[in-house]
Amino acid sequence: MNFAKPLRAAALLTAVALIPATTAGFAQVESQVSPEFAKFFAIYQQVKANYVQPVEDDVLIKGAINGMLAALDPHSAYLDGAALERLETMIDGKYQGLGISVQMDDGAVKVVSPFKGSPADKAGVKAGDFITHVDGKLVYGLELDEAVRQMRGPAGTSVRLTLFRTGRDEPFDVSVTRGTIELEPVTWELEDGGLGVISVNEFSADVGKDVNDALNDLKRRNGGRLSGIVLDLRRNPGGSLEEAVALSDLFLSRGQIVSQRGRGRYDTIYYDAESKYPGDVAAGIPIIVLIDGGSASASEIVAGALQDHRRALVMGERSFGKGSVQTLMPLARNAALKLTTALYYTPSGRSVQEGGIEPDIRVPQLSDPDAVKRAKFSLRESDLRGHLVNEVDLADKELENDRQTDPRFTETPEQLKEQGIEDFQLTYALRTLRRTGPALAARN
Structure with missing residues (x-):
């Protein structure tokens, strides 16, 4: 990966931060920023004021960022907390878990590939499998980081994955013993x-x-x-x-x-x-x-x-x-x-x-x-x-x-x-x- 100074991203964040946090009307905001940002801020105000339950700013802003990047392509993403830690862990190539690469597919956890020689590979998990349950708990609809967290665990412990595989009529269970994943490049x-x-x-x-x-x-x-x-x-x-x-x-x-x-x-x-x-x-x-x-x-x-x-x-x-x-x-x-x-x-x-x-x-x-x-x-x-x-x-x-x-x-x-x-x-x-x-x- 290349590292670049995030000038454009920083400018965007600054523009958002400078919008007054008031209950000003749409016209007042529109005079300060583009019509598109004015719409965004007006919706933000309505959600803050009228949603059935109080919502924290960080939840709304993160959701807006994720939605903006999701409109671009599947590989652009905002990473923080667990998501950034997961990326750094994969780069380091050493962690405790199953040894599979997964991604979300319309709310379902789909296996991109098990790493060669990993516990998941040895247990028979295949690329293209859908993981529907972890230890009997449904993971459909969860955030990917939460699903991954449930699959991770100390080396030597076991986890039961329920898989749906194309070509088979019924889901089936696979027991995988977690290990220390030290990827050999x-x-x-x-x-x-x-x-x-x-x-x-x-x-x-x-x-x-x-x-x-x-x-x-x-x-x-x-x-x-x-x-x-x-x-x-x-x-x-x-x-x-x-x-x-x-x-x-x-x-x-x-x-x-x-x-x-x-x-x-x-x-x-x-x-x-x-x-x-x-x-x-x-x-x-x-x-x-x-x-x-x-x-x-x-x-x-x-x-x-x-x-x-x-x-x-x-x-x-x-x-x-x-x-x-x-x-x-x-x-x-x-x-x-x-x-x-x-x-x-x-x-x-x-x-x-x-x-x-x-x-x-x-x-x-x-x-x-x-x-x-x-x-x-x-x-x-x-x-x-x-x-x-x-x-x-x-x-x-x-x-x-x-x-x-x-x-x-x-x-x-x-x-x-x-x-x-x-x-x-x-x-x-x-x-x-x-x-x-x-x-x-x-x-x-």
């Missing part, structure tokens, strides 16, 4: 045939360095070189733009990585490969990038950059489609404005807003028995109320691609389980590297 494994699998779970500080360290460790364990790399960005909700650039720079010797274009002259920025590391640290070996509907923001920047430069084959499912940049503007010690200030574009000039990144080879997650049913109702940027509309309408075409069935992928979850395959997308990527690795290298 980067993990890696060496597979047969000298293939490295590097999983990037979030774009927090030093991810570029961590991936470089992972690559060096994999090389060392395989006698100094690798035959190919799978860069796994599935279920990665994003994070730092700078780290997305740093990661892309590892595998690109030159050229543009991403551009950020905003409303003001200083909001347009171009990020190029700077060869902080000497050229392509992978020395041209083939790379497959795995993405899915949970790959968002910074993940899409990396996938788009490597795809446009033909440095990697992108495989999996269409990504989330969050092509906007948010700036966090501190307003006070315990309050901040998270405001959408720009859109980003891949090197070829594509905006992934709404449409996301379409993989070069679409590979469904056949090993998940509910994946196909959930995919029809999966939550992406284009499903969010008030999302920014792409300049080029790609959503309908890409949604149609999501519905198509590839005749190559017909194995059932039961058949894959008999073969010992728990992650079909990863298995298919590794098979592809073993079978066509030299051709993929020549493609670059």
Whole structure:
């Protein structure tokens, strides 16, 4: 996130604060401010004077701010108290709880994604699940922070979640034992045939360095070189733009990585490969990038950059489609404005807003028995109320691609389980590297 001096926001707050707190009529207020602010203040006065119960100023002002930002896009928000603390906790990457990313969807708590290896992930919570009850208490209609507070708790304690899942007729309960969530941004494994699998779970500080360290460790364990790399960005909700650039720079010797274009002259920025590391640290070996509907923001920047430069084959499912940049503007010690200030574009000039990144080879997650049913109702940027509309309408075409069935992928979850395959997308990527690795290298 970028931090900017909140001049425009501060001016707005000052304008509101300078309006006299009297029972002056609409005409008197209108002479001091614009007609729109005059309407707002007149309604504020009526609520203060005539609502059935007394209402504190902070409740009304916060409601007005939230309503104003909700009229913009799903990612602009006013953060204070618990909401700001929750954001800071997620940035720190360490807390006690379930390990899921959730958001409100018409009053319901919807799972965006469980973090890999988290208690929720191990208990079988899936992206797209609706959490209706926590320990038997209905959470529909609650503020998101209150619902999250009920799910959080000391490590070692259990919580019962009632889930509604697309494809199942009835809600069902899942018991999850809370744990200490210490998100590991980067993990890696060496597979047969000298293939490295590097999983990037979030774009927090030093991810570029961590991936470089992972690559060096994999090389060392395989006698100094690798035959190919799978860069796994599935279920990665994003994070730092700078780290997305740093990661892309590892595998690109030159050229543009991403551009950020905003409303003001200083909001347009171009990020190029700077060869902080000497050229392509992978020395041209083939790379497959795995993405899915949970790959968002910074993940899409990396996938788009490597795809446009033909440095990697992108495989999996269409990504989330969050092509906007948010700036966090501190307003006070315990309050901040998270405001959408720009859109980003891949090197070829594509905006992934709404449409996301379409993989070069679409590979469904056949090993998940509910994946196909959930995919029809999966939550992406284009499903969010008030999302920014792409300049080029790609959503309908890409949604149609999501519905198509590839005749190559017909194995059932039961058949894959008999073969010992728990992650079909990863298995298919590794098979592809073993079978066509030299051709993929020549493609670059």
